[in-house]
Amino acid sequence: MKNFLLFLIxxxxxxxxxxxxxxxxxxxLIKEALAETTPFYGAARISESKGEFISKNDLPxxxxxxxxxxxxxxxxxxxxxxxxxxxxxxxxxxxxKPYMIGNRVRAYTLVFDKTDEIQIVMQNKARVxxxxxxxxxxxxxxxxxxxxxxxxMRSFTFDKTENKGWVTHSVLPMLRLSMGIFQKEQ
Numbered sequence: 001m002k003n004f005l006l007f008l009i010x011x012x013x014x015x016x017x018x019x020x021x022x023x024x025x026x027x028x029l030i031k032e033a034l035a036e037t038t039p040f041y042g043a044a045r046i047s048e049s050k051g052e053f054i055s056k057n058d059l060p061x062x063x064x065x066x067x068x069x070x071x072x073x074x075x076x077x078x079x080x081x082x083x084x085x086x087x088x089x090x091x092x093x094x095x096x097k098p099y100m101i102g103n104r105v106r107a108y109t110l111v112f113d114k115t116d117e118i119q120i121v122m123q124n125k126a127r128v129x130x131x132x133x134x135x136x137x138x139x140x141x142x143x144x145x146x147x148x149x150x151x152x153m154r155s156f157t158f159d160k161t162e163n164k165g166w167v168t169h170s171v172l173p174m175l176r177l178s179m180g181i182f183q184k185e186q
Contacts, residue, residue, distance in 0.1 A: 021158060021166050023115040026128050030112055030156070033171040038184045040132075040175050042152070044107040044140035051076060051087045061142045062088070070096040070139055099138045101184050107144040109136040110152060110181065124160040128168075129153055145180030154178065 034040075046062075054062055065071045074089040092100065099106045110132045117129040132152045134144075146152060157170045175181055 019160070019165055021118055021120070021126050021128075021160070023118065025166055026115040026118060026130070026158065026168075027112075029158070029166065029168050030115070030128075030130055030171055033168065034112055037172055040110040040181050040183045041101065041104075042107040042110060042134060043145045043180050043182055044105040044138075044143040045145055046071070046090065046105050046140060046143050047103065048090055048092055050089045052090050053087050058143065062090075065139060068095075068139060069093055070099075096140075099140060101182070104182055105140050105143075106138055107141045108134040108138065110175075111135045113151065116153060126158040126160075126166070128156050128158055130156060152181075 045058075046065075062071070062073055066073050070093060072091045072093060076087050076089055092105075096105070113131045113133045115128055116131045119127045119129075121127055130153070132154065134141075134150060134152060142148065154174060156168055156174055158166050158168045160166050176183070
């Protein structure tokens with residue numbers, strides 16, 4: 001009887017540990033969610049426009065894109081009261097088309113890297129911070145909306161259910177709501 005009780009306590013202990021949320025579990029669930037959809041891209045802060053104001057810091061980046069043949073840029077003057085400011089008419093060339101998805105310009109592709117942190121906020125709920133790498137950088141990368149860091153971090157919610165254990169439904173919606181992140185429509 002004593003052995004049976006020890007076995008029962010040991011077995012219950014193993015069961016409780018086996019359902020912990022681990023980085024390998026979160027990595028697997030995030031990868032599964034991302035496999036069901038088209039890739040996510042980082043957007044560049046550039047569009048085909050007339051009268052576009054370009055900061056002094058960004059002007060060399062635009063000039064480089066002109067030299068490399070991705071855009072054309074024509075200096076225009078727009079009057080504002082008694083002061084006139086420099087502005088530019090921006091147009092994309094055929095060379096830029098492979099980097100365009102609809103009316104947006106792709107700066108890079110987001111690729112899931114790893115789980116950074118797991119925080120259990122309630123018994124059946126966790127907040128997970130995930131790190132994405134910025135890969136497949138395009139000539140427009142220096143105009144990225146999210147900056148020039150090599151990685152992007154995003155938090156997701158995970159719920160523990162009775163039937164399936166730990167699940168997440170927030171990966172795709174949270175990425176789709178992120179400013180500067182977009183995907184090709186399916």
